Amino acid sequence: MPRVSQAHLDARRQQILDAARRCFVVDGFHATSTRDILRVADLSAGAFYRYFDSKDAIVAAIASECLDQLTNGFDAALGSGTERPLDQALDEVFDVVDRLHRTQDLSKLIVTVWAESVRIPELARLFNEAFGRVRLLTQRAIEQQRDRGLLSPDTSSDGLARVLVGALQGYVIQNALLDEPRAREYRESVHRLIS
Incomplete structure (x- = not known):
């Protein structure tokens, strides 16, 4: 299996953070679910939990x-x-x-x-x-x-x-x-x- 570059990993992490920002600004922290963040980021749950545990x-x-x-x-x-x-x-x-x-x-x-x-x-x-x-x-x-x-x-x-x-x-x-x-x-x- 080919190794993923650090730049790719950093970009994916930033993609999650950017999606979370958008969700939190619109809906607040408590009304935003992890599923909402994944939908906006267009990522799977596995990708999310690779970078963040919560x-x-x-x-x-x-x-x-x-x-x-x-x-x-x-x-x-x-x-x-x-x-x-x-x-x-x-x-x-x-x-x-x-x-x-x-x-x-x-x-x-x-x-x-x-x-x-x-x-x-x-x-x-x-x-x-x-x-x-x-x-x-x-x-x-x-x-x-x-x-x-x-x-x-x-x-x-x-x-x-x-x-x-x-x-x-x-x-x-x-x-x-x-x-x-x-x-x-x-x-x-x-x-x-x-x-």
Whole structure:
């Protein structure tokens, strides 16, 4: 029997993840069955179980990919060596969220997956790690701004970082749930908060 290449295996796994994303965005996690995912992916149950042992494992893989994309956006905007103003860096992060929302329905997907983190400890751990990393990057950027005199000397870098991460989470939720999230007004308000 010919050996299947790693590229083929990776493509098949991604096919399952993409199908699951589509199903979860349309029907939510609990209303989506493994059979639904297989139908959308056009695969057999054997192919599914070669890559994932449960629907929860798919959710964990999707969450990991989503969170990696978000944290990579934060790394690019706020990582070491960046000297841009905090509001400009946060705009870059909001741009990443907007792009992922438009191209992958990220906001709807992340809210669906977020809800599952209440019952799946592995997901809770992934979210805690990702947002902990984002908070530390934001905190470091706030400290740089404060050291350059762009923020009040008594600004709590930890406190403001938590508020800004909460603002990002709120932005994701509003993109997912509101008919008219009013992104421009939201961003302008975050800018005023920082200044």
